[in-house]
Amino acid sequence: MSWTIKDLPVKELSTGEVLKIKTFTLSNGDGPHIHIQASVHGAEIQGNAVILKLMEALKHKKIKGSITLIPMANPYATLNKHGTYTYGRYNPVTGDNWNRNYVDVVKVSGFDLEAFCKRNLETEWGLVKESFKNELKQSFEEFTNTLKEENKIQDNNKINLILQELALGADGILDLHTGPTATRYIYSAEYEENVSKHMLFRHVLVIPNDFAGAMDEASFMPWIHLRNKFKELGRKVNLDVESFTLEFGSEETFRMDEGSKDVESILNYLKFKGVLDEEPEAANPYYSKLKDYTTMYAPRGGLVDYHVAPGDHFKKGDKLATFYQMKDIDPMDPIASCSHTLIAKADGIVINRCPSSNVHQGMELFQIMTNIYR
Ligand SMILES: [Zn+2]
Known part of the structure; x- marks a missing residue:
């Protein structure tokens, strides 16, 4: 050889x-x-x-x-x-x-x-x-x-x-x-x-x-x-x-x-x-058809704290990420006043996420496997 x-x-x-x-x-x-x-x-x-x-x-x-x-x-x-x-x-x-x-x-x-x-x-x-x-x-x-x-x-x-x-x-x-x-x-x-x-x-x-x-x-x-x-x-x-x-x-x-x-x-x-x-x-393995591999686009702009990582399985109702908008800060209640949490609407597995926490509205936030079968 x-x-x-x-x-x-x-x-x-x-x-x-x-x-x-x-x-x-x-x-x-x-x-x-x-x-x-x-x-x-x-x-x-x-x-x-x-x-x-x-x-x-x-x-x-x-x-x-x-x-x-x-x-x-x-x-x-x-x-x-x-x-x-x-x-x-x-x-x-x-x-x-x-x-x-x-x-x-x-x-x-x-x-x-x-x-x-x-x-x-x-x-x-x-x-x-x-x-x-x-x-x-x-x-x-x-x-x-x-x-x-x-x-x-x-x-x-x-x-x-x-x-x-x-x-x-x-x-x-x-x-x-x-x-x-x-x-x-x-x-x-x-x-x-x-x-x-x-x-x-x-x-x-x-x-x-x-x-x-x-x-x-x-x-x-x-x-x-x-x-x-x-x-x-x-x-x-x-x-x-x-x-x-x-x-x-x-x-x-x-x-x-x-x-x-x-x-x-x-x-x-x-x-x-x-x-x-x-x-x-x-x-x-976990299988998903390409049509069920969905991209979740950022519903708003903001600084993003991701709560799920690639490879994580999540359920409907789980918190996926929280968006913070600095322009909305009320100094008397700073965190609650400027944050919005994104909730999962269905079960899935996170495959990809946006590498940046500096996100405009409409950017690709997560790519997710849904309708998973084995
Ligand atoms: Zn590539």
Whole structure:
């Protein structure tokens, strides 16, 4: 087993400097390929601790197949500091979210899925997967070459196209993120909900098998299109390619001690995939559908004292936060005169909260799982 390390140029700056990403690939014979990347949102850096812990763990293990690790996948976003804060979620030039610029490759490249499926209606699934990956790569390359020739590679999408191309042949794609101020949770598509329990997260948000521009969706959509087309033609396929977004706590936080626990979820997934020859565990997480993952916007402005933290379960009637408005202070009754308490209208689990206590009306205050099931 040996590591292959590559430097890939991803962005030329106005000064002529070139930003690069590093890919680390560990291979050992035939087997599944797993793609893991961290920090596409530049302030979400805990995934790098997880990658370090994973490399450390792999020193003592024998794998089957291959794993590609990409720490610091979007260096431009990580470099973007405003004071002590990292402006990492959005492209500072265009304002776009860095995790919404991937493409639905089957659709944009004009991949002839009907012809592919008709050709492979009787082919054994392992061979179908191999040819599908190869033909997808070819279509993707043609698509990006056309963009290049027409000068249509933007500041916005270049990094996304590079990462998506790197992940195209993978059987498992893990995109490591964090929330703003968050507990640990994972996004799982409906079709892979059963697999998500092997990721060992306590909270699972179940998203539709649909495309909205994110890496997880861009990676599973070709397989969803393939499954749907085969179904139309009368062949039933059980997909064994997964793609998840893993949210390891809060942005701006890098904790090696927490990384020791975080890496267990990835090691367990590698066991599930057969990359590691060990029995995987299964967790019993709290699930919520994306439509039941609700954002609570600040009903007023003020200085906010939060009474619930990410990961907390609350009941209808519980106090969630108290808003204080300094302009309303009556010095004879200072606290009561300027405070308003926000009460929960239904049960839920806090997943994210606003990192700031300085809140305008209408800002995102909490993101909450409701209609929870197990
Ligand atoms: Zn993110």
